[in-house]
Each structure stands twice: as C-alpha cells, then as structure tokens.
Amino acid sequence: xxxxxxxxxxxxxxxxxxxxxxxxxxxxxxxxxxxxxxxxxxxxxxxxxxxxxxxxxxxxxxxxxxxxxxxxxxxxxxxxxxxxxxxxxxxxx
Amino acid sequence: xxxxxxxxxxxxxxxxxxxxxxxxxxxxxxxxxxxxxxxxxxxxxxxxxxxxxxxxxxxxxxxxxxxxxxxxxxxxxxxxxxxxxxxxxxxxxxxxxxxxxxxxxxxxxxxxxxxxxxxxxxxxxxxxxxxxxxxxxxxxxxxxxxxxxxxxxxxxxxxxxxxxxxxxxxxxxxxxxxxxxxxxxxxxxxxxxxxxxxxxxxxxxxxxxxxxxxxxxxxxxxxxxxxxxxxxxxxxxxxxxxxxxxxxxxxxxxxxxxxxxxxxxxxxxxxxxxxxxxxxxxxxxxxxxxxxxxxxxxxxxxxxxxxxxxxxxxxxxxxxxxxxxxx
Numbered sequence: 450x451x452x453x454x455x456x457x458x459x460x461x462x463x464x465x466x467x468x469x470x471x472x473x474x475x476x477x478x479x480x481x482x483x484x485x486x487x488x489x490x491x492x493x494x495x496x497x498x499x500x501x502x503x504x505x506x507x508x509x510x511x512x513x514x515x516x517x518x519x520x521x522x523x524x525x526x527x528x529x530x531x532x533x534x535x536x537x538x539x540x541x542x
Numbered sequence: 543x544x545x546x547x548x549x550x551x552x553x554x555x556x557x558x559x560x561x562x563x564x565x566x567x568x569x570x571x572x573x574x575x576x577x578x579x580x581x582x583x584x585x586x587x588x589x590x591x592x593x594x595x596x597x598x599x600x601x602x603x604x605x606x607x608x609x610x611x612x613x614x615x616x617x618x619x620x621x622x623x624x625x626x627x628x629x630x631x632x633x634x635x636x637x638x639x640x641x642x643x644x645x646x647x648x649x650x651x652x653x654x655x656x657x658x659x660x661x662x663x664x665x666x667x668x669x670x671x672x673x674x675x676x677x678x679x680x681x682x683x684x685x686x687x688x689x690x691x692x693x694x695x696x697x698x699x700x701x702x703x704x705x706x707x708x709x710x711x712x713x714x715x716x717x718x719x720x721x722x723x724x725x726x727x728x729x730x731x732x733x734x735x736x737x738x739x740x741x742x743x744x745x746x747x748x749x750x751x752x753x754x755x756x757x758x759x760x761x762x763x764x765x766x767x768x769x770x771x772x773x774x775x776x777x778x779x780x781x782x783x784x785x786x787x788x789x790x791x792x793x794x795x796x797x798x799x800x801x802x803x804x805x806x807x808x809x810x811x812x813x814x815x816x817x818x819x820x821x822x823x824x825x826x827x828x829x830x831x832x833x834x835x836x837x838x839x840x841x842x843x844x845x846x847x848x849x850x851x852x853x854x855x856x857x858x859x860x861x862x863x864x865x866x867x868x869x
Binding site for chain 1: 574575577583602619622623626630682685701705713715716718719720722726787790791794
C-alpha cells in the first residue's frame with residue numbers, strides 16, 4: 450500500500466503573525482490533512498490558524514545553488530542602517 | 543515611502559448582516575487582526591484596497607525621482623547605496639501590491655488604475671530632483687516622514703498590510719540614514735555645497751510636511767479610519783511629531799528650517815510652525831505637480847517597453863509545459 454500524499458503544515462501562532470512552517474502530515478485529502486495537522490501540531494494552543502499545502506506544490510531552491518543565490522547579498526553591508534555613522538547627540542534617526 | 547489616504551470615501555449604507563458587522567467592529571476594537579478570508583464590510587475592503595494600492599503606487603513612482611540620480615551619483619559608494627535603496631522601493635511596492643491583492647483586486651487592475659491616472663500616489667513624488675543634494679533631502683525627510691507614518695501601520699487591523707509594514711519599516715531605516723549622511727557630507731563641504739544643501743532642504747521641507755495629508759479638520763475619513771484601525775494617529779499628530787524630531791536634526795548640521803514662524807513652544811513641548819500652503823497640496827493631488835505628467839509618462843513607458851519581456855517569459859513557460867506534457 451502506498452502512503453497518502455504529504456502536506457506541509459503552517460501555523461499562525463497568534464493574530465497578526467505570519468503562518469510559520471512547523472512540519473508535515475500524510476493525509477488522503479485536504480480536510481483530513483487539516484485535522485491531522487491540528488492533532489499533530491496544535492495540541493498545546495500553539496496557534497490560532499492552520500494552513501496545509503500539498504508538499505508537491507512547494508518549489509524549493511537547490512542547496513547546491515546557495516552561493517549563487519545568496520552570496521551576492523554578503524558584500525552589500527550598506528543595505529543595513531548600522532553601516533552609517535550618525536554623530537552622537539542626533540536622535541530619532 | 544508612503545502615501546496619504548487621498549480619495550474620499552462615499553458613505554454607503556450597509557445592507558450587510560448587522561450581526562456580522564457588529565462582530566467585525568468588536569474584533570477590530572479589540573485590536574484583533576483581520577485576515578483575507580475573514581468576513582469584512584465592503585467599505586472596509588474598498589477603503590483598504592485604495593489605501594494599500596496607493597501606498598504601493600507611491601513606492602513604485604517613488605523610484606523615479608531617485609533613479610534620476612543613479613547614473614550621476616558622485617562616487618561608486620553613493621551609486622551602490624542609491625541603487626540598493628531604489629531596489630528596496632521596488633520591493634516595497636511588491637509587498638504592498640501583494641497585500642492589496644489579498645482583498646480581491648488583481649495586480650493588473652491596480653497597475654491599469656495607476657497608468658490611466660485614476661489611482662493616486664503620494665504628492666511628494668511630483669516634485670523634481672534638481673541636484674545631488676535632493677537625494678540627501680529625500681532620504682532624510684521623505685523617508686523620515688514615511689517612517690513616521692508607517693511605524694503605527696505595523697499595528698493596522700489588516701494582517702497582510704501590517705506584516706508588509708513590518709518588513710518595510712525594517713528596511714526603511716537604512717534609507718533615512720543614508721540620506722542624512724549625504725546631508726552631513728554636503729554640510730561639511732564647501733560653501734557651494736552648503737548652499738546647494740540648504741536649497742534642497744528649502745524645497746523639500748514643505749512638501750514633506752504635506753506628506754501627512756490634509757489637516758485633521760479637513761480630513762473627513764480620519765474618524766472612520768481610526769475606528770477601523772486603518773490609521774492609528776491623525777495627520778496633524780504625525781506631522782507635529784515629524785517636525786519635533788526633524789528640526790533638531792537640521793540644526794545639528796547647520797541647516798536653517800525655511801519657516802520664519804517656527805518656534806519652540808514650551809507649554810506644548812513641541813514646535814509651533816507656519817501655515818502649510820494647502821492650495822499647493824490640493825493642486826498636486828489634482829495632478830498639477832511640477833513633474834506629475836513626466837512621472838506617469840515614465841511609468842507607462844517602462845511598462846510598455848517591458849512588454850516583450852513579459853511576453854517572452856509567458857511563451858517560454860508555455861513551451862516548457864508542452865515539453866513536460868510530451869515527456
């Protein structure tokens with residue numbers, strides 16, 4: 450017998466926050482995926498909202514491409530506010 | 543960057559379920575967040591769609607005045623920084639369009655509304671950037687005013703908008719500091735450079751104060767927007783805060799605020815300042831800003847010139863999916 454499809458589970462911890470990935474569940478359909486996700490990941494009031502997404506729908510970057518994907522940001526420290534020296538005594542900036 | 547809520551809302555008599563409406567109002571009053579799939583009154587949806595899309599348009603049009611100086615930045619360092627800043631503005635536009643789309647209006651409809659002149663964007667971007675000093679003034683003042691407006695919006699009632707604002711605010715601090723650094727460098731330079739900086743400051747000061755929108759007594763939507771937590775502080779409150787923190791920053795580097803009426807008011811613990819030229823503000827809102835036509839023409843041209851890229855991407859996607867089907 451083959452496994453039920455895999456679903457990725459996202460939990461919103463409280464109102465206003467974004468959903469965060471917490472893990473996955475197997476389930477035969479979206480409704481049961483939601484129920485399994487509830488039973489598996491929110492037994493201790495971890496959240497106020499759940500999303501389940503078919504794992505097959507996730508497009509992920511290839512770890513082998515990490516350098517090409519993310520290294521270009523490494524030498525752009527000027528994108529951070531701390532790069533700029535503001536003299537003492539000047540506030541709210 | 544930022545936009546004020548410029549349109550006027552018609553008060554539409556609600557025929558919606560009074561119970562749902564009451565529950566909604568109670569949730570918002572309790573500082574709960576509303577999410578895309580939650581029930582919401584049509585007027586809330588409409589007002590938010592307009593506000594968020596105007597905000598998005600402002601980010602996108604806001605790239606133009608600064609983009610104007612990327613090729614003429616005075617050093618490689620300044621050029622890399624300005625490029626990064628303008629790139630951020632594009633990103634902010636995208637966060638906001640995505641947030642607006644969750645309310646049911648498509649990206650295409652919003653862009654069409656911008657290009658046809660139907661949608662508004664912040665009046666500030668209809669002023670020209672005449673010298674390099676303007677780039678300093680924009681980062682410091684325009685982004686400073688934007689931060690002042692956007693910080694309270696991180697607690698706005700609509701979840702996707704609030705979360706977009708959190709990201710935007712985090713990135714905005716760099717924008718303001720790089721601008722102020724340019725101003726400091728100019729003011730530490732030659733007499734000509736100081737004159738140039740003062741001139742830019744003179745030209746951007748008043749339009750920056752106008753960014754907070756019309757005065758409270760002429761801002762009919764404020765009460766409703768405050769009640770819905772779409773707005774968290776009034777235009778005049780935010781404007782006063784901006785003046786109070788910006789004046790000392792100007793004085794610290796030797797700039798003179800172009801307002802003879804400016805005076806510290808001990809009693810209120812803030813500055814009194816001169817009358818804003820609201821005629822000018824409303825004229826710019828009507829599209830009579832010095833470079834309003836140029837801005838929209840540039841946007842349309844960018845859109846039209848980019849059509850072949852969109853077409854090519856779509857053709858490529860079609861080709862790949864045909865190949866996959868065949869395999």
